[in-house]
Amino acid sequence: METLYLSHSNITKLHAICEEYNNDPGELINVLHAAQGALGYLPAEVQEVIASKLKIPVSKVYGVVTFYSFFTMTPNGKYPVSVCLGTACYVRGAEKILEELERQLEIKVGETTQDGLFSLDCLRCVGACGLAPVISIGGKVYGRVTPEKVKKILSEYYFQEK
Template sequence: MANIKLPAHKVEELKEVCKQFDHQGSELINVLHAAQGLFGYLPAEVQELVANELNLPLAHVYGVVTFYSFFSMTPKGEFPISICMGTACYVRGAEKVLDEFKRLLNVKVGETTPDGKYSVSCLRCVGACGLAPVVTVGEKVYGRVTADDVKGIIAEYNS
């Protein structure tokens, strides 16, 4: 099943993490958090590795990965753009902002641009409802975003 060659030093690091958690199956979610932090996403190869280390069936690991929206099996763009679709943001026009991102970057939600630079996703409430609608690019948060601002936000990362 393995197709991608994982960098050896990262594999070692992940094994170390599993060791820290005592190879306990009940720590699966914590291990997956660490793994996603290391690799950026959770391809089948990483899941296999985790299943082996924690002595769990691969199907169980896959089941958990696909259950939680935080875990992703596809790599994100260099600048992951997330539009908050929580209720407060929605009421204040997040959909228009999302439409504008989709139109300008020509991708659908969950996709990455062909150059691997931007990916667009929706998220559920970052808890900054006072700033609605909210957009995050990587760690940076943009508040009170309007459709007009979208072009400028993309341009910031376009150099």
């Protein structure tokens, strides 16, 4: 694993989050949600800080982080792209959308583009099945997507960056 040093201010932030939940190990999941919200992801160093603050083994924190799909140990791109692979989207062609995104972004699921702009992920159902297939980019939901629309949607973001 690549070495990374947390800044002093980030350590303070993590301590504050743990204290907000009374350093209660029973609140571990809420703590991790808050930590990921603040820092974007949960690398090993972050887990170590949380473990020592809550007085539990790092292995326990790691076990929880890797168990739940919501938590990630790698940083997301500036615009995280998620393809819904729920059943409704699947039968309406979500796989083709995913392949098209992989082709356009030249990355695989779980990776981030070299320029750090996009990361690609799958998720299970945002509950917008009426608009299937659905993708979300940075929280914005795009419905009734087709492989041809993918390029157009991405170009909005490339355009913003120019």
